[in-house]
Amino acid sequence: MRGVADVRVEKNSLAACEPSMPTLPQLANVIISGALTGTVYGLMALGLSAIFGVIRLVNFAHGELMTLAMYTAVVAFQGLALDPFVTMVGAAAAFAGIGYVIQRAFINRFVHRPEHAQMLLMIALSMIIANLLLLGFGPDARNVQTSYQLDSFELGTILLDKARVYAAAAAVLATAVLAAFFRFTLTGKAIRACADNPLGARVAGLPVAHLYAVTFGVGAACVAVAGCAMVSLIDVTPTLGPSYTLLAFVIVIVGGLGSMVGALLGGLLIGVSEALAGVLITPSAKSMVSFGLLILVLLARPQGLMGGGRR
């Protein structure tokens, strides 16, 4: 059994260097890299936030869905030589379907059960996913090696890994699509109505069970995109799940559970502070900073930095 957060070791990042006082351009480099990674974190957390905001479900299997997406990208790369950024599109569609089915098959009957019963259901699903991955792929780390992985963009003194820039771009694009979905489509509007007032939505004749399933599908699709983007930045192991679940929770709690803008800003904040802590303190202090931040936010402002005044 492995521990959680420290196993997220990033490839070719400055955070891997020995800690010493960095120069200003180095610091700028670290902050921008952290922000790029943070965008992907934000997308992952957005999925969690949407699921919580609408279904009021605490998705403890979020990180396992993320690792599942990462393995999907690895398999597609090794088997079909597909670039993770191509796999992403198919994975998003597939995960949306899987999410829809999971919601319909298991979670819908738990919507009115106590909070802890829902958490336990998701923990059960997470254990099954994580250990099936372990059965299928073994405990060793897997990765993809793309041609552009070691390349970088040069902006003056600032060097940016190409893979990281692509990952962030994909995350931003997916977020924009998601925002458009919730803002402009009829289904998106209906989902928001469900989130605001489930009873009212039911009275107005909205198919709540179907909309909840669509929401879980949308959340899973966010995770699929985030996972495929992340796989070019990080090696994947089956035990990575809990660390992503916790990371996603840290982000949405910091940003405010249920708030979408909050999830994105929380992702950026955590991405940058992790990267800075990795350089300024020690690499393993990365997760210490995010958990410390989580405790502070929980104690001082449990509704999150962007959440409403309601507790």
Add this chain to the structure above:
Amino acid sequence: MTPDRRRWAGIVAAGIVLIALPFVAGNYLLSVATLILYLAYVGQAWNVMMGFAGQLSLGHSLYVGLGAYAAAGLFVHYGLGPWAGVWLAIVLCAAVGAIIGFLAFRLRISGVHLSLLTIAFAELVRIAFDHIDGLGGPGGLFLRVAARDRIDLRAFRGPPAMYYYTMLGLAAGALALCAWLLRRRAGYYWRAIREDEVAAQAVGIDTFWWKMRAVVLSAVMTSIAGVFYAFYYNSLFPEQIFSFTRSIEIILGPVVGGLGTLFGPIIGAAALVVLGDGTTEVLAKAGLDIPGVKQVVYGVVLLLVTIFLPNGIWPPLARRLGFEPRKL
């Protein structure tokens, strides 16, 4: 027979079987039984907080780890056996439990936020222990393994049966303590808070202090399991002992057996270990040695129980066996 008589007959019969077990069972079976009792004990301890008082902790590995490192540190550095170490473990975990409880309950943190707070504390302490060089850091802390044939009670070294009886005593003690507490004011107050905290407060229960008592008692009980863990397994790694997966392992027994019930943690731990190790063993016999099978079994059992037996295995089983009066 009345349900009450039947219950006592059941307890006496189970007690005789459990006491006689080391005389008939081999070392493997004894190690499985010890694991069941260990999980039953920590499950019982966690159940005080969640099952009785309704406060969901998902970070109980924190107290196992702190208890284990406290006792192991004293043993490795000062040669003090667990009889001294257990007191340090108890004081340390009572203090940590009180701090977390105080912060959480003063600021009215509950539900999922409380669960996340407990996880965050466990994770922070895990990372901190990675940096304590005196306790081995990430490389682990190891206790000297002595001859297994002699019983050395001072340093708590001996054959498997010694560990088995220790764990049996702890599990029986925890069961008796919980049974006693449930009949006292504490049990009624805790369950009142679990069912409806506002109502409990309205009838004059000091919910803050009763929740604090539940957390501290649960932490103290769990810390003793940590001391046992250190001297039974002889190696401690922060990555393992403080991990989130361990916290989940602790809650599985009581959840599967029946939250808030006295015998749930025991039945749940037994069912999970028997099914998990049984499957692993059967596959090993067939020449398939696959890591992860046990956890898949745990996950499937948990999934089925949460869907089909929301109150756990024990309540319906107890009615079927005639230990509880049938529902009208």
